[in-house]
Every structure is written in C-alpha cells, then in structure tokens.
Amino acid sequence: MTNNHDKVMTAKEAVEQFVNDGDHLIIGNYTVCTCAELVFEVIRQHKKHLTLYSQSGIFDVEIMVEAGLVDRLVTTYILRSGGKAGGSAVERALKAKTLELEDYTNFNYNARLVAGMHGFTFMQVLEGVMETDLYKKRGFMGEDKYRTIECPYTGKEILTVPSANPDVCIVHVQRADKFGNAQYWGAMGSVAAAALSSKKIIVSCEEIVDHEVIKSSPHHTIIPAFRTHAVVEAPFGSHPSEVLGYYNLDRLAYGLFQSLAATGDGLKAWMKEWIYGVKDRKEYTRHFIETFGENHFNKIKAQPYLSTPADYGTAFTSSYDENGREQYMGITEDEVEKIIEERKLYHG
Amino acid sequence: MAKRYTLNELMIIVAAREIKDHQNVVLGVGLPTTAGALAKALHAPHTNLMMESGIIDFEPLVQPNHIADANCCRGFSYATDLFSTFTMTYRGFVDVCFLGVGQIDRYGNLNTTAIGDYHDPELRLPGAGGAPDFISYAKKTVLTMRGGEFVNKLDYFTSPGYLDGGDSRDKSGRFPKGSGPSMLISTKGIFRFDKITRELYLDQIYPGVDVDMVKKDVPWDLNVSDDLSSVPPPTDKELEFTRRFAPAEALGKNIVAELTLSYFLSSKR
Numbered sequence: 001m002t003n004n005h006d007k008v009m010t011a012k013e014a015v016e017q018f019v020n021d022g023d024h025l026i027i028g029n030y031t032v033c034t035c036a037e038l039v040f041e042v043i044r045q046h047k048k049h050l051t052l053y054s055q056s057g058i059f060d061v062e063i064m065v066e067a068g069l070v071d072r073l074v075t076t077y078i079l080r081s082g083g084k085a086g087g088s089a090v091e092r093a094l095k096a097k098t099l100e101l102e103d104y105t106n107f108n109y110n111a112r113l114v115a116g117m118h119g120f121t122f123m124q125v126l127e128g129v130m131e132t133d134l135y136k137k138r139g140f141m142g143e144d145k146y147r148t149i150e151c152p153y154t155g156k157e158i159l160t161v162p163s164a165n166p167d168v169c170i171v172h173v174q175r176a177d178k179f180g181n182a183q184y185w186g187a188m189g190s191v192a193a194a195a196l197s198s199k200k201i202i203v204s205c206e207e208i209v210d211h212e213v214i215k216s217s218p219h220h221t222i223i224p225a226f227r228t229h230a231v232v233e234a235p236f237g238s239h240p241s242e243v244l245g246y247y248n249l250d251r252l253a254y255g256l257f258q259s260l261a262a263t264g265d266g267l268k269a270w271m272k273e274w275i276y277g278v279k280d281r282k283e284y285t286r287h288f289i290e291t292f293g294e295n296h297f298n299k300i301k302a303q304p305y306l307s308t309p310a311d312y313g314t315a316f317t318s319s320y321d322e323n324g325r326e327q328y329m330g331i332t333e334d335e336v337e338k339i340i341e342e343r344k345l346y347h348g
Numbered sequence: 349m350a351k352r353y354t355l356n357e358l359m360i361i362v363a364a365r366e367i368k369d370h371q372n373v374v375l376g377v378g379l380p381t382t383a384g385a386l387a388k389a390l391h392a393p394h395t396n397l398m399m400e401s402g403i404i405d406f407e408p409l410v411q412p413n414h415i416a417d418a419n420c421c422r423g424f425s426y427a428t429d430l431f432s433t434f435t436m437t438y439r440g441f442v443d444v445c446f447l448g449v450g451q452i453d454r455y456g457n458l459n460t461t462a463i464g465d466y467h468d469p470e471l472r473l474p475g476a477g478g479a480p481d482f483i484s485y486a487k488k489t490v491l492t493m494r495g496g497e498f499v500n501k502l503d504y505f506t507s508p509g510y511l512d513g514g515d516s517r518d519k520s521g522r523f524p525k526g527s528g529p530s531m532l533i534s535t536k537g538i539f540r541f542d543k544i545t546r547e548l549y550l551d552q553i554y555p556g557v558d559v560d561m562v563k564k565d566v567p568w569d570l571n572v573s574d575d576l577s578s579v580p581p582p583t584d585k586e587l588e589f590t591r592r593f594a595p596a597e598a599l600g601k602n603i604v605a606e607l608t609l610s611y612f613l614s615s616k617r
Contacts, residue, residue, distance in 0.1 A: 003370040004394035004405075118435035181405070181425045215423035224404050224426035226372055226396050226441065314419040317409045319595060326595055327410075329604060330611035336595045343603060346352045348556030 004179045007231045011041040011280060014202045014230035019047045019168055026053035026113075026164075026198055027060055028171030030189025033244070034060045035172035037237040037281040038204050042170070043067045044275060053166055055109055055190050057090070058241060059257055063275065065089040065099060066267050072140055074102045074164075076109045086262030102139040105129055108146075108161050110190040115163030116197030122147070122160040130159055169198035172238050173222070174245055175213065176205040180228025183220035185307075186244035192222040204232040206246050216312055234281045239288070248300045252292060351587045355535055356597045358554060359492065360386060360590055361582045362533050363446065366490050371443040372396045374433070374482055379492050380446030381412045381420070382594045389589050398442070400478045402428040411594045415478075434478065437485045440524060445486035447479050449493040449532070451502050454547050454568055456491070456509025456529040458483070459502040466504050479507040484523055491532040498548075498566045510546035517546070536562045538579060547571060552579045 009017075019025060019042055029035055039060045052070045054061045056077040064070050066089035073090065080088045093099035104112070108125050115123035129135050130148075138145045144162055151158045171191060173184040182203045184191055195201050201223060208231065214221060240257060242249040260266035278284045289297050316327050324332050331339070340346060353361075360382045367373055367387035373395055375384045384397045385408040396405045401416035405425035412420035436442065450473045451459035460479055464470030483489045484507075509529045510517045517528055528546075532539040537553035549571035550562055555578055563570050582590070590597065596604045 003372070003396055005370075118432070119439040120435075179425075211425075212423075214425050218404075218424045218427040221426040224396075224428075226405075312418070312423045314422065316419075317422055319410050319593060328611065329595070329599075329607040330615065331595075331607060333592060333595075336591065336598065339603065339607075340354060340598055343599075345354045345598065345600070345603075347355045347358055347554070 003226045006178045007180050007228060008178045008208060009230050009232060011037050011204065011232045011234060012045075014038070014232050015041045015045050015047065018200050018202055018229050019045070019170075021047055022049045023047070023167040024051040024053065024164075026166040026169045026194050027055075028169045028191050028194040028198075028201075029060075029238075029241075030055040030187065030191060030194075031058065032187050032189075032242055032249075033172050033174075033184070033191075033238050034058055034241045035170045035204055035237070036060065036239060036241060037234040037284075038170035038172065038202060038232070039064060040275045040284070041280075043069065043271070044279075051166075053109075053164065053194070055106065055194070059254075059261070062089045062261060062267070063271055065093050066264065066271065068098070070099060072100045072102070074104065074109070076104050076106045081258050081267070082262035083258075089261075089264070089267060092264055100140040102141050102145060103134060103137075104145075104161070105134060108134075110193060112161045112164040113190055113193035113197045115161070116165040117193045120163055122162050125159050125161050127157070127159045135159070164197060166194075166198045168200040168202065169195045170202045170204070171195050171223075172204045172206075172234070172243070174205065174243060175207050175209045176203050176228075176231050177211045177214045177225070178208055178231060179211065179225035180223065180231050181211070181214045181221050181225045182223040182228060182231075183214065183217065184222045185220055188222075195223045196227060200229045201227055202230045202232065203228050204234040204237045206235050206237065206243055208233045217310065218312075219310060236285045236288075237281050239285075245302050245304075247302055250300050252296060253288070350581060351584050353582050353587055354598045355554075356494075356600065357587060357590050358579070358582060359494070359533055359535070360594070360597060361586045362538065362579060363490060363492060364390070364586070366531070367392050367395055367444060370394045372398065372441055374398050374400060374437065374442050374445035374486065375412075375415075376446050376448055376478075377412060377415050377417075378448065379494070379597075380448075380490075381408055382590065382597055383446065384408065385411075385593055386586065386589055389593075390585060396425075398433065400430055400433045400482075402430055402433055404428060404433075408593075411596065434481050437482055440485070440487065442482070442486040444488050444490060445482040446490045446492060447483060447507070449491050449496040450506075451497055451499045452491065452493065452532065452548070453499055453502055453509070455511060455513045456532070456541055456546070456548060457502055457505055457511065458491070458507040458509060459499075459504045461504040461506045463503050476506050483507045483509065483527075483529060485527060487524070487527055488530045489528065491529050493532060493534045498568075500567050510541060513546045514544070534562075534565075536565070540573075542571070549573055550576065552577050554579050555581055 051072040111123040173182045176182040240250040240253040260270040363383035364386040369392040399415045406421040462469040540551045
C-alpha cells in the first residue's frame with residue numbers, strides 16, 4: 001500500500017525500482033500524451049522479456065520492440081512507421097518470430113482493463129466480433145483470448161474477455177502533486193483504466209504542482225495518490241507526441257522519426273541519437289533545441305486556453321463564524337460548555 | 349483536572365484512535381466522519397479519508413451532513429464515483445471502514461434494514477446502504493452502535509460479519525482472508541471478536557460503567573475478557589478538537605434543533 005508519501009524521483013530511479021524483466025507492462029497513454037520519457041528509460045535500462053500492453057501503438061511500441069524488450073504484445077493498432085514499403089519493427093519481429101501478438105479491438109482491449117480496474121475476472125463485450133477472425137484466430141492467449149457464457153437473464157450467448165492486471169503502468173499526464181495525485185485531461189482514452197488496473201503505477205508529468213492545485217480541481221485527477229508508486233517530473237516528456245495545454249504533436253520531429261524508421265538500421269540510428277545518446281529528458285530537450293532551433297521549439301508550444309475554474313467553495317470552513325459563534329446555534333464555545341453542564345450531558 | 353466529556357464525544361474519540369496514519373479509511377456519516385476528522389488533525393495527518401460517494405482524500409472542516417458532502421471540506425484530491433469506490437474496496441485498497449449498527453448478533457452480523465417481519469415491519473430502518481459491500485471487503489471494519497440492539501437472531505440479515513462463527517466466514521470463500529468486523533464501539537464499552545470462535549466479547553468498558561450494565565443489554569451469556577480494562581478517558585487535546593469541530597455531537601440532536609430555531613428567531617427579530 002502506498003499513500004501520502006513524497007514519491008518524487010527521476011525516471012531512472014522509478015524504472016530501476018518498479019519495472020522488472022518479465023513484467024506485464026502497460027503504456028497507459030492512448031495515441032496522445034504518450035509517456036515517451038518513461039518508455040525511453042525502460043529502453044535505456046533494457047528491461048526485457050516484457051509482455052507489453054498498448055491500446056494503440058505509436059512510436060512507443062515501435063522502439064520498444066526494436067530494442068528487443070518485448071516478447072509478447074497485446075494491442076489493437078500497430079504503427080507502420082516505415083509506411084507500406086518500409087514495414088515496422090513489429091512486423092520485422094513477427095517475421096523473425098521473436099514476438100508473439102494478441103490482436104483485440106479497441107473496445108475489447110479497453111474492457112479487459114476496466115474489468116481489471118474493478119477487480120472483476122472478466123467483462124462482457126459486444127458479440128459482433130465473434131463473426132470475425134479476431135475471435136477465431138488466437139495468439140498466445142489461446143482459449144483465454146475470448147470465452148462465451150450464457151446470459152443468466154436472457155439465455156443469449158454472450159462474449160467475454162478476461163480481465164487484465166498488468167504489473168506496472170507507465171503513464172504521462174499534465175500535472176501531479178508529489179504524493180502522486182495525477183491529473184490528466186483531453187482525450188481520456190483508456191488512460192485511467194490502464195493505470196488503475198495495474199499493480200504499480202509510474203506517473204510522469206509536465207509539472208509537479210502544489211497539493212492545493214489538486215485539491216481545487218479533483219475532477220481532473222485520474223489516479224489517486226494511494227495508487228501511485230512514483231512521480232517523475234518530465235517537462236516535454238511526451239515529445240514528439242502532444243500534451244494538451246503544453247505543446248502540439250511535432251510533425252517535424254515525427255517526420256524525421258518516420259523517415260528513419262522505414263528500415264531497421266534507420267530506426268536503430270534514430271534510437272542511438274535520441275534515446276541512448278541522451279541521459280534524460282533534459283538532455284533530450286537540449287539536443288532537440290540544438291537540432292531544430294529555439295523557434296521551432298517555441299512554435300509547437302501551446303497558446304493558453306484556460307478552463308474556467310470549477311467552484312469548490314462552501315459556506316462554512318469552520319463550525320464557528322468570525323465572531324466565534326456556532327454557525328447555526330449562535331453560541332460561543334464557552335456557551336457550549338455551559339449548556340453541556342446545565343443539561344447534565346457529561347458522561348458519568 | 350482532566351476535562352469532562354459526553355458519551356458521544358467519548359465514542360468519537362475511541363473510534364478515532366482506531367485510525368492509523370497512512371491508512372485508507374472509508375467513513376460512514378455521523379460519528380465516523382467526526383472520528384476521521386479528529387484522527388487526521390491529531391495523530392494521522394497522512395490518512396486518506398474517503399466517502400463512498402467518490403470523495404477521496406478530503407479533510408473535513410465542519411461535520412459532513414451525509415456521505416456525499418463535498419461542502420464539509422475545501423476541495424479534495426480525487427473525484428470518482430460510487431461504483432469505483434466499492435470496487436477499490438473489493439480490490440483491497442481500503443484499510444478500515446466504519447459502519448453503524450441497528451441489530452447485531454454474537455458473530456457481528458448486522459441488520460440495518462427492518463425490525464420485525466421484513467414484509468410487515470415494526471420499524472423500517474434505512475436499509476443496506478454501502479454496509480454489506482464494505483464489511484465484506486474492507487481489510488477491517490469498525491462498528492459503532494448508539495441506538496442499536498444485541499439480538500440472538502437478526503430480523504433481517506443485511507451485512508455479513510463472521511456468519512456462523514469460527515472459520516465460516518473464511519470457509520465461505522466469498523471474503524478476503526482476515527477481513528470482517530474488528531470491534532464494536534457501543535455506548536458502554538468496546539467489544540472485540542474471539543480469534544477462534546469469532547464471538548463478540550467485552551474487552552474494555554467506559555469509565556463509570558460496570559460489567560453487569562453491559563450484560564443486561566445482551567441476550568446471550570456474554571464473554572468478558574480476562575483482562576478487562578477501562579477505556580482511557582479522552583485527552584484534553586482529543587476533547588478540545590472534538591468539541592470545537594462538532595459541538596453538535598456533544599449537545600445531541602434535540603438540543604441542537606432547539607438552539608438553532610431559537611437563534612434563528614432571535615436574529616430575525
């Protein structure tokens with residue numbers, strides 16, 4: 001159990017402490033705001049024999065597979081980073097038989113996490129998929145990819161997926177406090193379910209904020225502190241993907257990645273420069289600015305469009321008003337004591 | 349001289365002492381929320397107080413009116429929903445929960461639904477609320493009983509304690525090992541559950557109470573701890589906080605209603 005301790009650490013420390021070889025590791029983010037710095041750090045530390053869960057792979061899955069960390073992949077969507085001709089790291093690994101794959105639909109994959117998040121052993125999903133090869137062709141999960149049961153209310157055959165409870169979730173968010181209350185907004189995807197279904201959660205964020213910021217906006221919290229194991233402050237930590245309110249998807253840097261990733265050697269060269277060649281996000285950012293220029297760095301930064309604050313105000317913040325009188329009864333603390341005495345309310 | 353206290357205040361303080369720092373605690377309304385506020389202010393500053401409505405990690409500044417009272421605090425850490433609060437309990441993330449008691453039997457099973465025939469009740473009580481779900485899956489449950497009664501057989505079985513006693517709760521396979529009610533705080537003392545038989549026994553009594561006074565409320569031959577002790581009275585710090593935070597608890601519902609009305613009428617004049 002983990003609660004209101006200060007959990008701030010570096011990405012290096014967090015991955016060392018909470019990611020192990022052989023883990024079921026889930027990338028919590030979905031398409032946007034990916035936890036690039038945490039993924040890079042897992043690669044730097046070469047955590048291997050992973051079963052990787054990814055709702056929708058972008059460069060994150062590609063580089064982890066290219067690095068040879070992933071034995072098994074559970075996903076719904078694979079980025080063909082090299083285009084039609086170039087293929088992808090996932091495709092190369094499948095051909096080389098170094099990677100096993102389980103294909104789900106977005107809904108089915110997400111349902112597994114929702115089941116896991118709530119402690120259920122399975123979840124009902126939509127039966128149309130039974131007509132397809134998603135249902136008929138099984139990967140490493142075999143019979144346990146999908147099973148059917150009879151609905152006890154209608155008698156109809158219904159389709160289920162098993163719950164998933166990955167060992168560790170890595171996830172990037174906009175902001176968090178030092179205790180691990182993590183706030184995220186924008187495309188909600190399956191981010192909360194990915195994190196909450198997992199046994200351990202490593203949060204990286206654009207900024208660590210005072211607990212007071214969290215307290216005044218609890219509707220933005222997607223992971224409560226008591227579930228979080230590590231908090232990593234990693235500004236620009238999602239680049240080249242985007243973080244709403246901070247920076248846009250960087251089409252220039254992404255384009256560079258994709259052009260190199262068209263071949264295994266090209267992807268390796270990209271990784272050598274941008275992952276192994278820098279020790280952390282700070283160095284990555286410095287190298288990025290050196291390569292693409294300050295202007296470009298500033299260009300992709302968000303123009304603020306602030307959400308109107310929600311009002312969490314209440315009438316009273318104490319039982320007594322500013323004159324020391326109880327809000328409803330109008331009596332002072334001394335008068336309370338007097339009444340207790342007069343009415344013989346004391347025990348014994 | 350130590351400060352004097354009311355029975356309600358004593359019960360709140362006894363309950364608060366069950367909350368340890370860094371625990372995740374689900375509070376039912378009334379006595380438990382005040383106990384939670386006291387624990388957080390005095391000895392458990394990092395405790396995570398939760399209400400089943402989905403208010404997670406709040407610090408009560410005034411007494412909550414009910415279990416969905418975001419007006420009792422100034423913000424909180426995590427806004428989730430009822431469903432998720434129960435499933436987080438199911439998954440083992442709740443260390444302690446506090447529940448009120450209508451009827452209780454010797455194995456800590458509870459009735460908060462109806463007195464008399466369920467289909468033709470003498471008294472219709474509030475019902476299950478979240479009680480069966482919490483007592484099933486919280487690591488530990490503290491019971492508080494102000495107006496309830498001890499019975500040989502519940503009129504309605506709302507919430508599972510130790511079922512038929514012994515290892516029947518564990519053997520049922522429906523509950524996490526080691527879960528179940530850990531203590532009962534009554535108006536006369538503190539009861540716990542025998543580790544083997546799981547039968548309720550009197551462990552500590554309040555100052556000014558004797559064993560016979562307790563026994564006359566219990567319809568079976570109540571076991572009493574070999575080293576029965578007296579509950580340590582409230583410290584000045586515990587009492588000062590409780591009285592300032594919740595003067596209404598010291599005064600009781602009727603007096604509060606009377607004083608509130610008379611203040612309203614006088615200030616309107």
